[in-house]
Amino acid sequence: MAAIGQDRWPQPRKEKVLSRQDVEGLIAQGQRIFIVDRNVLKVDAWLKYHPGGEKAIMHMVGRDATDEVNALHSSEARQRMSSFRIGRIQGQWKNFLPPIQGGQFRSNDEMDKFEDVEIVEAASPSERSSIPGSPVFDYSEMSDDSFRQRRGERHENGYSSSISSVSSIDLDPQDTNKMSYMDAYTQHEIDLDIDKYPSLDADTQTDIVQKYRALHDRIRNEGLFECSYRSYFIELCRYTLLFSTFLFLLHHSYYLTSSLFLGAFWHQLAFTAHDAGHMGITHSFHTDTAIGIITSDFLGGLSLGWWKHNHNVHHIVTNSPEHDPDIEHMPFFAISHRFFASLRSSYYERIMHYDLFARFVVRYQQYLYYPILTLGRFNLYRLSWAYLLLGQGPKRGPAWWHRWFEIAGQAFFWTWFGYGVVYRCIPSAGARLAFVLLSHMVTAPLHVQITLSHFAMSTADLGVDESFPQKMLRTTMDVDCPAWLDFVHGGLQFQAIHHLFPRIPRHNLRRTQTLVQGFCKEAGIPYALYGFVDGSREVIGRLGEVGRQAAILARCQSVMAERGDFGGH
Numbered sequence: 001m002a003a004i005g006q007d008r009w010p011q012p013r014k015e016k017v018l019s020r021q022d023v024e025g026l027i028a029q030g031q032r033i034f035i036v037d038r039n040v041l042k043v044d045a046w047l048k049y050h051p052g053g054e055k056a057i058m059h060m061v062g063r064d065a066t067d068e069v070n071a072l073h074s075s076e077a078r079q080r081m082s083s084f085r086i087g088r089i090q091g092q093w094k095n096f097l098p099p100i101q102g103g104q105f106r107s108n109d110e111m112d113k114f115e116d117v118e119i120v121e122a123a124s125p126s127e128r129s130s131i132p133g134s135p136v137f138d139y140s141e142m143s144d145d146s147f148r149q150r151r152g153e154r155h156e157n158g159y160s161s162s163i164s165s166v167s168s169i170d171l172d173p174q175d176t177n178k179m180s181y182m183d184a185y186t187q188h189e190i191d192l193d194i195d196k197y198p199s200l201d202a203d204t205q206t207d208i209v210q211k212y213r214a215l216h217d218r219i220r221n222e223g224l225f226e227c228s229y230r231s232y233f234i235e236l237c238r239y240t241l242l243f244s245t246f247l248f249l250l251h252h253s254y255y256l257t258s259s260l261f262l263g264a265f266w267h268q269l270a271f272t273a274h275d276a277g278h279m280g281i282t283h284s285f286h287t288d289t290a291i292g293i294i295t296s297d298f299l300g301g302l303s304l305g306w307w308k309h310n311h312n313v314h315h316i317v318t319n320s321p322e323h324d325p326d327i328e329h330m331p332f333f334a335i336s337h338r339f340f341a342s343l344r345s346s347y348y349e350r351i352m353h354y355d356l357f358a359r360f361v362v363r364y365q366q367y368l369y370y371p372i373l374t375l376g377r378f379n380l381y382r383l384s385w386a387y388l389l390l391g392q393g394p395k396r397g398p399a400w401w402h403r404w405f406e407i408a409g410q411a412f413f414w415t416w417f418g419y420g421v422v423y424r425c426i427p428s429a430g431a432r433l434a435f436v437l438l439s440h441m442v443t444a445p446l447h448v449q450i451t452l453s454h455f456a457m458s459t460a461d462l463g464v465d466e467s468f469p470q471k472m473l474r475t476t477m478d479v480d481c482p483a484w485l486d487f488v489h490g491g492l493q494f495q496a497i498h499h500l501f502p503r504i505p506r507h508n509l510r511r512t513q514t515l516v517q518g519f520c521k522e523a524g525i526p527y528a529l530y531g532f533v534d535g536s537r538e539v540i541g542r543l544g545e546v547g548r549q550a551a552i553l554a555r556c557q558s559v560m561a562e563r564g565d566f567g568g569h
Helices: 020-028 044-049 054-058 066-072 075-084 108-113 151-157 173-178 181-196 202-221 229-251 255-277 285-298 304-316 337-341 356-363 365-373 376-389 402-425 429-441 444-452 468-474 483-489 492-500 506-523 532-563
Strands: 033-036 039-042 085-088 478-480 529-531
Touching: 020 033, 020 108, 033 066, 039 075, 044 054, 054 304, 066 075, 066 202, 066 304, 066 468, 075 085, 181 337, 202 468, 202 506, 229 255, 255 285, 255 304, 255 429, 255 444, 255 506, 285 304, 285 402, 304 376, 304 402, 337 532, 356 365, 356 532, 365 444, 365 532, 376 402, 376 444, 402 429, 444 492, 444 532, 468 492, 468 506, 478 492, 478 532, 483 492, 492 506, 529 532
Parallel strands: 478 529
Antiparallel strands: 033 039, 039 085
16 A cells, blocks of 8 residues: 655665564563554654654554654655664554553563463553544535435445444443443444444555545645745735734733734734644744744744644544543543543643532533633643743754754743833733733634634544544544635634645645545545534534533432442442
C-alpha cells in the first residue's frame, strides 16, 4: 500500500525483517517503536528532542503511524526518520495498544513460555469504561442525501456491527442488568458509532486508507498544500488596521472601545500562529516556528511551544477522555459521563477529580459554557507559563532555542501590554480591570470555535483497528458559513478537513472541502457539517445531556446511601 507523500528512504543491502512478536518483545523492554511506511523505527534517542513533545510519540508506540506521521510532518522530517530505522515489516501490520494507553506487552521469554497459548491484549481504560458516541447527524444544509445516510442502513450492504478491537471486556447489551448504568450507556453509545461508521475489519479500513492516500495525492497535485502569500498580505493589512485602531482610540482615551480592537487583534493573530505551528505558511520548520512565536508570544502573550505539545497530542488521540488535553476541562466541563469516574489524564499525568465542586458545576455546564469561555484566555496564560517556567519543552536538538525565544517574547509582551498599555496609559484601577476583562472576553469566539468542532462529536474509543481518517471524521465536525465570514473563523470552521490534512494552508481549506466530501461519499464515512447555530445547539445539547446524567447519578447515589445499598450501580 502506497503511503501518502512517501519518501524514498535509503535502502541497505540487507535489512532485518521484524515480526510482530519481535516488535512486541522490544516494546516489552521499554523501547519506543512504531511503523512508518513499513519501516520499523526505534525513537528512544529522539524522544526528548522531538519538537512536538514526547507524548505525541508515545501514543504511536506499537502502531502503524504512517498516516499520522505524514499528516503532521514535512518531507524533510520524514527523511530524517530513516536514521532511526532498525528493520522493516512484511505484509499488513496489526496495531498494538500503546503502553501509554494501557497496552500490555509480553517479553520474548514470556512468548516462548506461552507460545501455544493465546494471550488477549489488555484493554485501554477507554475501552473498559463508559464512553458516549457521536451525535445524530443532521445534514439539512447539504444537497447530497448520502451525507445524511445513517450507518444503520449499511447492514444490508454487508457492514459488520461488531466492534473489532483489542478489548478483553465483553459488554453484552442484552444483559444490562449485570452492568452499572454507566457501563450500559457506554455499550449503547459504542454501538451507535459502530452502526454509523464503516466496519472495523481489516479490508474495509485498508480500503479507506487507500482512498485517503489517493486523496492526499490529488490535493498535492492540485497545489492545495502551497501557501498563497497574497492571502497573508491581506491578513497583515487586517492586523495592522486592528492594532492601529486600538492605538488611536487608546491615545484619545476611549479605553473600553480600544480594548475591543485589541481583543479582535489577538483573535486574528491566533489563526496565523495556528498555521505557523503546523508549518502551513512557508513549510520551513525554523521559519514557521519564528513566525509563530512572534505572533503568539511577542504579540499575544501565549506560548507556541505549549500549544504545539498540546495540539499534536490532540491531533493523534482526538476526543479521547483520558488522553486528549483539548477536552480535559474538569472541573468546569465534562463532555462525556466517563469523567464522572475521575479519570487519569495521560497528558497532564494527574487525576481529573470529579469532586464536589465538579459535581455542582457539571450539572449546570450548558448554562456556564459561554460565560466560562469568555475567560478562557487567562487559562492559556497559566498553561503557557507552566510550560516555559518548568522547562517542559526540548532543551536540545533542533528546537533548543524555542524556549529562550519564547521567554524573550513573554517579557516583551508583558512589557508593552502589562506595563506600557494597562499600567501607563489607563489612569484608574477600575478602568484597567475593565480594559483587561473586555479585551480578553472579545477573544471568546476563538474558544467557542475550537470547542464547537469537537464537544458534540464522539468520544468513543473503537480500538486500534480504526484507521486515522475514519477516526478524525468521527470525532470532528465542520461548521458551515459563507465565504465572506472565513476571516472570522480563521479556517477553524474546517476542522474535519484540517484534521485529515493539518499542513494545508487555511486559505485553501474551502477549496479542499469538495474533495473531502467526495472522499467521504466514496468511503461511506459520514461527514459532519453544521451551521454555526445548529452546531452550537449540538454542543449545548451534549453539555446538557451529560449534566442531566450527572444529576441522575447524584440522585441515585443519594438514594443508595440512604438505603445502605453500595452495589455496582
